[in-house]
Structures are given as structure tokens and as C-alpha cells.
Amino acid sequence: MKPKTNQSNQKTRQRTALILKRLEQSIPDADTALAYETPFQLLIATILSAQCTDVRVNQVTPKLFKTFPGPKDFIQGDPELVIELIRSTGFFNNKAKNIIAASRQLIELHDGKVPENLEDLVSLPGVGRKTANVVLGTAFGRPSVVVDTHVRRVSNRLGLSKSSDPEKIEHDLMCLLPEKKWTSGAHRLLLHGRYTCKARKPMCDQCVLADLCPSVA
Ligand code: SF4
Numbered sequence: 001m002k003p004k005t006n007q008s009n010q011k012t013r014q015r016t017a018l019i020l021k022r023l024e025q026s027i028p029d030a031d032t033a034l035a036y037e038t039p040f041q042l043l044i045a046t047i048l049s050a051q052c053t054d055v056r057v058n059q060v061t062p063k064l065f066k067t068f069p070g071p072k073d074f075i076q077g078d079p080e081l082v083i084e085l086i087r088s089t090g091f092f093n094n095k096a097k098n099i100i101a102a103s104r105q106l107i108e109l110h111d112g113k114v115p116e117n118l119e120d121l122v123s124l125p126g127v128g129r130k131t132a133n134v135v136l137g138t139a140f141g142r143p144s145v146v147v148d149t150h151v152r153r154v155s156n157r158l159g160l161s162k163s164s165d166p167e168k169i170e171h172d173l174m175c176l177l178p179e180k181k182w183t184s185g186a187h188r189l190l191l192h193g194r195y196t197c198k199a200r201k202p203m204c205d206q207c208v209l210a211d212l213c214p215s216v217a
Helices: 010-026 039-048 056-069 071-076 079-091 091-109 116-124 129-139 149-156 166-176 179-195
Strands: none
Touching: 010 079, 010 166, 010 179, 039 056, 039 091, 039 129, 039 149, 056 079, 056 179, 079 091, 116 129, 129 166, 129 179, 149 166
16 A cells, blocks of 8 residues: 655656656566566575576576475475575575475465465565565565665665665655556666666666766766
């Protein structure tokens, strides 16, 4: 539900609407690049994507999901095999531990299903607000704003949020974006940050938002 706000800065709202429109033209496809068939698979793929590229995760998950199709398979299977299959995504010991513990919690508390609310999702081991919002927005189609390092940087540079706190940025974007565009809008900001508004060298001379950006160099 859209939060109530007194941050009714009309100019920022109008500028945000223009930013969204431009990004919709420059990035027509705002779907996740992670390959998945079920909410559970997206949950696991998103856990694996921490500190790893989507391309690498997609190389790993076909064999992983074939070997371990659901949460029951992860808790009954060999943890060493899980580690082996996800090794190339980095931080494999922690990721394997979290995937198995999250699978156990899904079986014990949620009938083996991925819950469709933020509170239950963030209570799963290895699942933070960002991962939970990915699952809610992408797998369940519930409007949600994912704030990662790219969204944080781009939101700050574009003057959509002054905060460095992801939760506050999430709230600021929820106030500025129409609810039906929370998921796609935040994902477009993410992709814009990944490919154009890069951390070290933002490509302002090629940026479609240059005339709308207070940080243009
Ligand atoms: S103009 Fe530069 S700083 Fe602003 S959004 Fe574009 S790339 Fe980023």
C-alpha cells in the first residue's frame, strides 16, 4: 500500500515521472535477468546473486534445481553437493547454509511454500529486505521497491532520495513512483545504475536523464 507522505514536492514528482518515461524508452525490458520457474527458485537464485552476476547464477541454477527441485530436497540432500554446485557464485559456504536453513523453515512453518509477505520472507535465513522485495515484486507481482547499491546511488544522484539508508530510500521511491510502477521503476533505476550511471565513472555524456539530473557532470 502506498505510504502516506508529506513529501509532496510537486516538482520532484513531475521530474520523477519524466525520468520513468525516459527509462521506459531506453530500457524497455525491466524483467529480472535471473532464470526461474517458481517463487522458490527465484528466492534461491536471488540469494545466490549476492556478490555475484546474474549471468553466473544462471549458469549454476539449472543443475542445482534439477538436483534439488524444492525445499524438501535441500534439507534431505547432501550439503556438500549443494556447496559444490553453487561454488562458482562465491561465499558458497554461507549461501549453502542459508539455503538449507531457509528450506527447513519453509517446510516447518510454511508448508513448503514461499510466503507472500515481507515479514515472513525477511525472517528466512539469508533473506534481507532486498531479496524479499525481489520475490514479492517479481514472483508474486506485488508492487515492491528493491533497493540495492545501484538504486541507492542513482536515487541519490538524481535527487530522488537524500538518504543512504536503503529502507528510507525504499520509502522515498514509494512516495514518488506510482504504485503500479514500483517494481519496474526501481528495476529500471537498478539497470540504469548498472550500465550507465556507474559508481566510479557515470556516463553522463550518454545518459538519457542528463537534463533531468542535478548531478550531471
Ligand atoms: S546524468 Fe550522470 S549522474 Fe545523472 S543519472 Fe545520468 S549518468 Fe547518472
